[in-house]
Every structure is written in structure tokens, then in C-alpha cells.
Amino acid sequence: MALQPAVQTQGLTKSYHRGQRPALDHLTLTVNRGEIFGYLGPNGAGKTTTIRMLLDLIRPTSGSASLLGLDAQHNSVEIHKRIGFLPGELNLWQNLTAKQAITYLHQLRGHDDSAMRYAHELAERLQLDLGKPIRSYSTGNKRKIGLVIAMMHKPELLILDEPTSGLDPLMQQIFNQLVTEVRSEGRTVFLSSHILSEVQAICERVAIIRDGKLQAVERVSDLTRVKFHQLTLTFRSPVSPDRIANIPGVSEIKTEGNVLHLRLSGDFDPLLRALDGQYIVEVRSQEPSLEETFLSYYGAANGSSAKKEVTQ
Ligand SMILES: Nc1ncnc2c1ncn2[C@@H]1O[C@H](COP(=O)(O)OP(=O)(O)OP(=O)(O)O)[C@@H](O)[C@H]1O
Ligand SMILES: [Mg+2]
Structure with missing residues (x-):
């Protein structure tokens, strides 16, 4: 039997307030197994809203989502065991050291010793000292702790909300290597970003959303062609x-x-x-920004999402 897609959404919609424009408007999207998929959009586009629904942290107004073939709402407990998640804002026990927090989560999840070994390897590669209390880490280093927690058990699917925000260029490169390794093991990465150039190097495909609406799903090679x-x-x-x-x-x-x-x-x-x-x-x-590249491709004047022919 063919593997189910890593992520699939059908008309996924979220309205936080009645009568206002939905934060996410009928998103229908499929992410295949084994791909690094970029979810791109400017601030407020609806990226985090989407990710929260995939993880069943908030409930959709309408529509549905499945991860690894499991329904995001009904099978959320099993899904959480099988995926890794980096939230946009990490809330951890401020008084524990990073090592204590990671060890605690490791025990809670019941993964084997190899996960703990890989956590130390990840920390070393990310040049992260695990010995300090969480409250004392900088933003970028907190992000690294989050990455270790998301990746240590080598999950089939990683969902990462702006993983590289706050990372310096060297760390971004190391992050790129890490996700490339994830893909080479046949695992899947779904990551959000608002910077096209950041994801160009690693993603095969990107979805672009704006104002809660899916504008396009493109191979990265096609987007660079219109640069x-x-x-x-x-x-x-x-x-x-x-x-x-x-x-x-x-x-x-x-x-x-x-x-x-x-x-x-x-x-x-x-x-x-x-x-x-x-x-x-x-x-x-x-270099044009994501927004500029994108608008030049799809036409800004009428705000239309109709795909234009690319003329070169
Ligand atoms: N809890 C909430 N209550 C009400 N409105 C919300 C809530 N969370 C998000 N929104 C609104 O939903 C829209 C989408 O926000 P979301 O956080 O999903 O965007 P984003 O693409 O993740 O942006 P960013 O790049 O800034 O992280 C925005 O207009 C935001 O103000
Ligand atoms: Mg966000």
C-alpha cells in the first residue's frame, strides 16, 4: 500500500472572530512523504494558524487536516508521538537547565537511549551548551533547544514554525544540513518562513500564502526562474x-x-x-523579496491569484 501523504488539508479554515476575514481560508494542500516543503508568507499570512490546526492546538472553523494519514483532531495523541514540532514561540520550564528539560521530555515520550545520544549530537552541531537554565538563553539559543527537542527522536514528520528565525548565517547552514539529512532518511519536513531565499536552498516545493489564502504551490526551481x-x-x-x-x-x-x-x-x-x-x-x-518575486509572477495590480504565463 502506498504511504499516505505526510500532510493533507482539505478546505481548512479558521476564523478567530465572526464577521472578520478568516485567518486561514479554505486551504487545500498536500505535502508528500520525503520532501522538504516550505510554507511561505509574510507576517500575519496565516502560517502559525495553519500549523496550530495541524497539531490540534486550535480547532478549525471548517475543513479538515490529516498527518501521516491520521486525522489531525481524532488521532492527535498518536500524531504527537510520531512527529516533531517546533513552535513559533517556545514555552519551557524557565528554571530547568536545557539538559534537564530535554531529559524530562525524553522520559515522558518514552523514546530509547538513541534519542538522548542524538540530542547531544544535535546540541554539539548547533554549538549549544545544554548546561544553563532555560531563562538565561538568548532567542537564537532557545530556538536551538526547540530544534533539539523537535528532532532528537528522528520523527517521520517534522513541523517547524520559522525554524531559522534568530539563527545566525552559520547556524542556518548547519540547520540546512540537518534537514537535508532528514530528507535523505526519507523523512518529511514542513517548515514555515517569510524569507524566500532562506528556503530556496533546501526546499523542493513551496506553498505561498497571503491574507489566509493559498496563492500558489511551486517547485522552487520554477520560482527562481522568474527572479x-x-x-x-x-x-x-x-x-x-x-x-x-x-x-x-x-x-x-x-x-x-x-x-x-x-x-x-x-x-x-x-x-x-x-x-x-x-x-x-x-x-x-x-534581490527581490519573496513578496516582490511573487507579485511579479502573479500580478500585483488586481491582487488576483490567477496564474500568469511566465514570459522570459
Ligand atoms: N489567537 C488569535 N486570536 C485572534 N486573531 C489571531 C490569533 N492568532 C492569529 N490571529 C490573526 O490571524 C492572522 C494570521 O496570523 P498567524 O499568526 O497565523 O500569521 P503568520 O503567518 O504565522 O505570521 P508571522 O509571520 O508574523 O508569524 C493574523 O491576522 C493574526 O492577527
Ligand atoms: Mg507565525
């Missing part, structure tokens, strides 16, 4: 925008004296050729 650059070119003397107006991929040209601002999709070559002979003092390129 563009916001360029600022400084010349030694003023340059007419006409020179580059018809260059493929160039749009939104603005001039300010010797400075040209423009947006470039695709390769740099046609633009640079058109500027041949001009003395370029400086080129600055800004």
Missing part, C-alpha cells in the same frame, strides 16, 4: 533611458541625473551590450 534584479547603475555622465528602453527584460526605468534605476529579468548580457561605451561607475543589484 529578477532591481538595479541601480551609476554613470560618469547622464545617460538617456531611451538607450535601454527596448532591451529584453528591462522595465521600470527611472533616471536621476547620472543614475539609472531599472528592473531586469533574465540575463545581464543584452543590457550590458546596450550600455557599451558608457563609463559605469557602480552597479548595485538588489
